[in-house]
Amino acid sequence: MEDVNNVLDIAKDDNLYGEVITLADSTADGTFLIHHFLSFFLGNNRPVCFVSLSQSFGHHKSVCQKLGVSLTQKIESSHLNFFDGLKVFGNRFLDTQPENVDISNTTSLQGFYKAIKTNYEDLQDKNKAPPVVIVDSLNVLLNIGYQVKEISAFVQYLCHLISGPGCDARGTLITFLSIGENGLDEETSLLWRSVVHMSNMDVLVSGLESGYCKDVHGKIEVKRRNLLKKNSQKTMQFKVNDKSVNFFASGMSRAVLG
Amino acid sequence: NTPEQSENMKIAWRYQHLPASQAGHSSSKFGHYYDLTKVMEPQLISSVNPALVGIEELERECKECKDLNPKYKYLLKRIEEEIDRGHFSTTEQTDKRSILRIAVHSLGSPLWDECGGLASNQEDLDYSLPRFLLALRVLMRSAFAVCMITIPTHLFQIPGYVGRLRKMCDTVLHMDSFAGSDKEKNPAFKEYHGLFNIVQLPRLNSLLCHMPDTLDFAFKLRRKKFTIEKLHLPPELSETANRNQEDPVPHLQPSTAICSTTKPNKLDF
Numbered sequence: 001m002e003d004v005n006n007v008l009d010i011a012k013d014d015n016l017y018g019e020v021i022t023l024a025d026s027t028a029d030g031t032f033l034i035h036h037f038l039s040f041f042l043g044n045n046r047p048v049c050f051v052s053l054s055q056s057f058g059h060h061k062s063v064c065q066k067l068g069v070s071l072t073q074k075i076e077s078s079h080l081n082f083f084d085g086l087k088v089f090g091n092r093f094l095d096t097q098p099e100n101v102d103i104s105n106t107t108s109l110q111g112f113y114k115a116i117k118t119n120y121e122d123l124q125d126k127n128k129a130p131p132v133v134i135v136d137s138l139n140v141l142l143n144i145g146y147q148v149k150e151i152s153a154f155v156q157y158l159c160h161l162i163s164g165p166g167c168d169a170r171g172t173l174i175t176f177l178s179i180g181e182n183g184l185d186e187e188t189s190l191l192w193r194s195v196v197h198m199s200n201m202d203v204l205v206s207g208l209e210s211g212y213c214k215d216v217h218g219k220i221e222v223k224r225r226n227l228l229k230k231n232s233q234k235t236m237q238f239k240v241n242d243k244s245v246n247f248f249a250s251g252m253s254r255a256v257l258g
Numbered sequence: 259n260t261p262e263q264s265e266n267m268k269i270a271w272r273y274q275h276l277p278a279s280q281a282g283h284s285s286s287k288f289g290h291y292y293d294l295t296k297v298m299e300p301q302l303i304s305s306v307n308p309a310l311v312g313i314e315e316l317e318r319e320c321k322e323c324k325d326l327n328p329k330y331k332y333l334l335k336r337i338e339e340e341i342d343r344g345h346f347s348t349t350e351q352t353d354k355r356s357i358l359r360i361a362v363h364s365l366g367s368p369l370w371d372e373c374g375g376l377a378s379n380q381e382d383l384d385y386s387l388p389r390f391l392l393a394l395r396v397l398m399r400s401a402f403a404v405c406m407i408t409i410p411t412h413l414f415q416i417p418g419y420v421g422r423l424r425k426m427c428d429t430v431l432h433m434d435s436f437a438g439s440d441k442e443k444n445p446a447f448k449e450y451h452g453l454f455n456i457v458q459l460p461r462l463n464s465l466l467c468h469m470p471d472t473l474d475f476a477f478k479l480r481r482k483k484f485t486i487e488k489l490h491l492p493p494e495l496s497e498t499a500n501r502n503q504e505d506p507v508p509h510l511q512p513s514t515a516i517c518s519t520t521k522p523n524k525l526d527f
Contacts, residue, residue, distance in 0.1 A: 032465050054425075055462075056399040062463035090396030093326055093389045094334055106325065143422050144392055145385035178425050185418025212473045217466075240466040 001067065004036040007236055007247050008203065008222055013044070017130065018170035020159055020199040024177045024192055028218030030205030032240055034136050035060070037174055039067040042074050046172075047123040047131040051116060053085035053140040066243050078126040081119040089144060106145055109154040117161055120171070130171040133158055137176040138195065139188055148187055152194045159198055175199075182206070200225045208237070215239060215255030220247070294481045309343075311336050313369070327386035329370050333362070334393050341401045348400050358403035365390075366409045366423075375414045383416065391426035428460035433477065446491055450476035454486050 005012065023033045038060070041048050052060060060082075061071045074080035088103055103111045116133065123131040135158070141151050155175060162171035179185065179192045196202045204221045222234045236247045248254075311333065320328035337360060341347055346358040366372050366387050377384045398405055407427075411420045424430045435452040436442045454475040461467040476489045 029461055029467070031461065035465065058399070059463050063465055066465065086392070086399070087396055090393045093331070093393035094338065094396065139422070139425065140392065143385070143388040143426060145383075145389070180418055180421035180425070185421055188418065188422075214469050214471055217469070242465060245465075 001032075001036050001039070001244050003247055004033070004245055005040065007220060007234065007238075008201070009224070009232075009234075010040075015044075015046070015129070016132075016172045018163060019172050019201065020162075021172070021174045022177065022192070022196050022199040022202040023174065023205075024179050024196075024203065025205040026179050026182055027207035028205050029240075030178075030203070030218075030220075031136070031176070032245055033203060033205070034134065034174075034176055035063045035067060036245075037132075037134060038071075039064055039069045041132045041172075042069045042071075042079060045079065046129050047079050047081075047127040048074075049081045049083070049116060049120050049123055049131050049133045051083045051085055051133065051135045053089065053135070054137050056086060057082055057084060078123070081123055083116065083119060085140070089140070107147075107150070109141070109146060109150050113154055113157050116158070120161060130162070130164060130169050132172040132174065133162060135173075135175045137178055138191065139178045142188060142191055148191045148194070151191055155195050155198060173199075205238075216253045219250070291483055309336070309340050326389045327371060327384070330386050330390040334390065334397070337394070337397055337405075341397065341403060346401045346403050348402060355402065358401065360403060360405040362405065362407040364410055365407045366411075367413060372413075375416050375419050383419075388422060388426055391423065395426065424458055427458070428462065430458035431455070432457050447476070449478065450487075450489075451479050452477055453489070 002012075010016070021037075023030060023037075025031070038048065038050065042064075050060070057071070064071050071080060071082065075082060092106075103115050105111055120131050120133060135155075138151055138155070141154075142148065155173075158173050158175075162173045164170050175195055177188070177192050177195065179188050183189055201222065201224050203223075205218055206221075207218045208216060216237050217239050219235060219237045222232075224232045235250070237250050237253060238245055238247045239253065316329050316332060320332040322328060323331045325331075340360070341358060344356075344358055345352045346356075364370070366375065372384065372387070373380070375384055375387065376382070394405060397403075409423065411423075411432075414420055432455045433452055434455070436444075436447055436450065437452075441447055454477045456470065456473040456475070459467040459470075472488060474489045475486050478485045478487070
């Protein structure tokens with residue numbers, strides 16, 4: 001979605017090699033960002049390793065279809081690897097024999113990381129451009145019992161995975177996290193802060209302080225940390241539509257101006 | 259300026275384009291009718307063939323489990339069985355497609371051997387409930403079924419825990435009874451029995467969820483009717499704006515009428 005790219009200062013042909021981006025939402029739904037990045041990278045023929053922990057494949061497929069990307073077709077052409085984390089982790093608690101016992105070990109995320117690494121390297125072999133890893137969402141891991149240290153280390157390993165030799169071989173890492181009402185959930189906030197520390201762009205979607213509004217769904221804050229350029233920060237309000245998101249300066253929504 | 263013109267009150271230009279409020283409450287009511295004085299007809303129940311998982315069955319059948327609360331594990335097993343028995347799985351072909359309705363009562367309460375979300379050592383978190391919800395989601399996403407659970411959130415002492423549970427669900431509604439609180443005596447609420455707030459709506463298969471006009475409703479529970487209505491607060495008619503410290507509707511800031519401000523206003527001259 002072009003408007004989202006504009007807010008994030010991303011050009012249409014930007015490759016974001018070597019970048020680590022943290023997406024978070026607190027009191028409003030920010031998951032549209034995941035679908036934005038999915039459609040953006042897949043649209044640019046970048047291979048994507050999508051690790052989905054909170055929703056089913058069907059949901060992502062439907063949303064991406066509206067944004068003009070067919071996930072099934074991208075899987076067939078080896079541009080997309082969909083890791084159904086919801087099933088893998090959920091099945092462990094159902095009576096069905098867990099297939100991937102290594103992956104859903106309840107204390108260590110090593111097995112999980114190794115599986116993602118295998119998928120990443122597989123995409124690397126089959127494509128010229130380095131892959132993008134998108135993880136949605138880290139707080140599922142926290143909720144089911146993994147410790148902050150373990151998840152933080154897992155993200156650290158992913159950062160290492162995407163940093164290949166030379167600038168052109170570096171992949172991109174995008175993680176999503178729901179942090180809940182500001183500061184109330186200490187552990188989640190701690191995890192968020194440690195992941196933000198590893199990233200060079202962090203985005204936070206939150207609800208308006210004045211409460212729910214049908215026409216202005218929330219605000220988005222974008223912070224960029226770059227060693228060479230000056231750090232930048234941007235805040236805007238937004239409204240999500242069926243196939244796009246509109247952004248405007250605070251108080252400038254058409255509904256409010258009348 | 260004819261005398262009639264000066265009689266009419268003019269609505270501020272800011273609000274001119276908005277529709278005038280609907281007359282009467284009837285269009286914004288929603289409710290179901292039943293009769294608590296009567297017993298349900300046996301034919302109604304037998305035609306549906308419901309499955310009941312009662313307390314005795316849970317106590318008797320649940321088995322030791324180190325990953326999550328044994329009762330939750332058993333409940334998941336039973337739900338899976340019911341989905342198979344009634345051919346509700348999305349992968350199954352069937353002539354008569356219907357929806358399995360599942361209702362779970364008081365999840366997270368001591369009825370399910372829970373202790374405010376804490377483990378037996380009273381210090382660590384008990385991850386059973388979030389794990390249950392994750393596994394439940396896996397089942398629901400591949401079945402023609404809907405599951406409604408009630409959770410007494412006032413029993414959880416851990417801050418942020420309820421927020422986590424909410425994220426593991428699709429639709430979240432919050433009901434707050436007025437009984438026993440000072441809101442019971444508030445004349446603004448004499449028509450209602452409690453608040454009904456929409457906390458979260460499902461965002462599935464689309465970029466956004468349904469965005470209603472308001473999230474704040476109130477409910478009335480009677481012997482033959484349960485209704486949910488848009489919360490209509492009567493206008494503040496007293497000269498001195500004397501509102502309670504605690505606002506009934508969360509996030510609403512009390513408004514001060516411009517004409518009663520005592521602070522010097524930059525427009526005054």
